[in-house]
Amino acid sequence: MTSRSASAAPRRLPLAVALGGAVLVGVLTSVQAQINGALGAAIGDGFVAAVISFGSGLAILIVLSATVPSGRAGFGRLVRGVRERRIPFWMLIGGLAGAFTVASQGLTVAVIGVATFTVGVVAGQTVNGVVLDRAGYGPAGVVPVTVGRLLGGGLAVVAVVISLLGEGPSGVPAWMLFLPFLAGAGIAWQQATNGRLRHVVESPLIATLVNFIGGTLALLVAAGIRIAFVGLPASLPADPWVYFGGAIGVVYIFLSAALVRHTGVLQLGLGSVVGLLLTSVVIDAIWPAHSGPPLALALTAVALALVGVVIAVVPRWRRR
Numbered sequence: 057m058t059s060r061s062a063s064a065a066p067r068r069l070p071l072a073v074a075l076g077g078a079v080l081v082g083v084l085t086s087v088q089a090q091i092n093g094a095l096g097a098a099i100g101d102g103f104v105a106a107v108i109s110f111g112s113g114l115a116i117l118i119v120l121s122a123t124v125p126s127g128r129a130g131f132g133r134l135v136r137g138v139r140e141r142r143i144p145f146w147m148l149i150g151g152l153a154g155a156f157t158v159a160s161q162g163l164t165v166a167v168i169g170v171a172t173f174t175v176g177v178v179a180g181q182t183v184n185g186v187v188l189d190r191a192g193y194g195p196a197g198v199v200p201v202t203v204g205r206l207l208g209g210g211l212a213v214v215a216v217v218i219s220l221l222g223e224g225p226s227g228v229p230a231w232m233l234f235l236p237f238l239a240g241a242g243i244a245w246q247q248a249t250n251g252r253l254r255h256v257v258e259s260p261l262i263a264t265l266v267n268f269i270g271g272t273l274a275l276l277v278a279a280g281i282r283i284a285f286v287g288l289p290a291s292l293p294a295d296p297w298v299y300f301g302g303a304i305g306v307v308y309i310f311l312s313a314a315l316v317r318h319t320g321v322l323q324l325g326l327g328s329v330v331g332l333l334l335t336s337v338v339i340d341a342i343w344p345a346h347s348g349p350p351l352a353l354a355l356t357a358v359a360l361a362l363v364g365v366v367i368a369v370v371p372r373w374r375r376r
Contacts, residue, residue: 074318077311078327084308085328086335089173090343091301092158093165098293101286102162103279109158110275113302114268121265130259134266143256150249150263151270153242154309158301159275160235171354173236174336175215178361180240181325182212189320193248204367208326211364215357244325250309251316260314267309326364333358 069077088109096105121127137143157177165173186209246267254263316324337358341351 069315069318071319074315075323075327077315078319078324079331081308081311081315081324082328082331082333083335084304084311084331085177086170086174086332086339088158088301088304088308089161089165089170089336090339091298091304092161093170093173095293095298095301096162097166098295098298099289101279101282101289102159102164103275103282104289105162106155106159107272107275107279108299109162109301109305110155110268110272111302112299113306114265114272116303116306117261117265117268121261124261126259127261127265130257130262131265133257133259134262137256143253147249147253147256148266149270150246150253151267151272152274153239153246153249154267154305155271155274155278156242157239157246158271158305159278160239164232164235168232168236169340169354170336171333171340171358172233174332175212175354175357175361176233176236177240177243178215178325178329178332179212180237180242181244182209182240182329182364184241184244185209185320185325188244188248193245193252208364208367211367212329212361215361215364218353218357218360240325246309247312247316247324250313254313255317260310263313264306264310267313268306329361329364333361 092105092109095108096102099105121131134143138148161173186205189205250263250267253266254260257263312324312328319327337351337354340354
């Protein structure tokens with residue numbers, strides 16, 4: 057469980073339920089990575105693919121926020137909070153990390169595979185989750201650094217190293233291997249930021265809407281700069297499933313904003329790791345990537361990262 061102060065929060069979800077939701081977040085994140093990676097490969101432009109994904113999610117959220125009464129009430133609280141300066145600017149830019157993650161998926165997944173991308177995300181998310189929890193940045197407050205959290209984070213980093221052993225010196229570009237780590241660190245910050253905004257506006261839906269507005273604007277700027285140099289993609293793919301990434305993103309970012317106050321930043325990240333890693337290995341086994349480690353090596357990295365999750369979550373390791 058998280059810190060003692062967080063456990064006193066009203067209507068706290070049971071740990072098993074909260075971690076089950078975190079696992080679902082991981083499953084959806086992995087599926088979205090495959091979809092956005094396929095869209096980016098089909099278009100030949102990861103930034104345009106990211107705009108399509110984020111833009112479709114934003115359209116869904118605008119409709120929901122306008123039609124659901126709790127969404128309209130939450131939007132009113134958001135406007136008042138910004139006007140009265142109770143909501144600082146940094147609470148409104150969580151979508152930048154989401155935009156970076158989606159762009160990273162479109163740029164790398166088709167080459168390095170979902171498993172390698174996921175293990176890198178796990179390492180970045182775990183390491184930054186420890187830092188953010190210790191600093192008290194998330195809505196759960198200060199979560200002390202424990203032996204289990206340190207060991208769990210360390211094993212996640214080792215898993216990244218193992219997953220890269222199969223690449224060799226002539227493998228994929230180094231930046232493709234570093235982007236997932238940065239994306240994971242950003243996801244941890246995004247979850248904490250969205251969780252704090254959700255606490256202020258009392259609506260996970262509006263917190264998710266703000267996330268998608270910021271992300272879409274950032275991606276439009278990046279895609280516009282790229283289009284100015286290389287032009288628009290020649291065509292768009294006809295397969296409808298490659299356009300579902302935005303809808304999936306709406307669901308898992310909504311869940312993250314709602315769950316983070318029950319779990320803390322690190323445990324939300326580690327819970328999602330289970331769904332992320334297992335789903336990513338299944339996806340890569342069905343649709344192998346152009347590069348990436350052999351399946352046996354990917355399974356080894358996944359198993360090691362899962363051990364890290366168990367060590368960080370089991371109660372006896374959570375003591376100081």
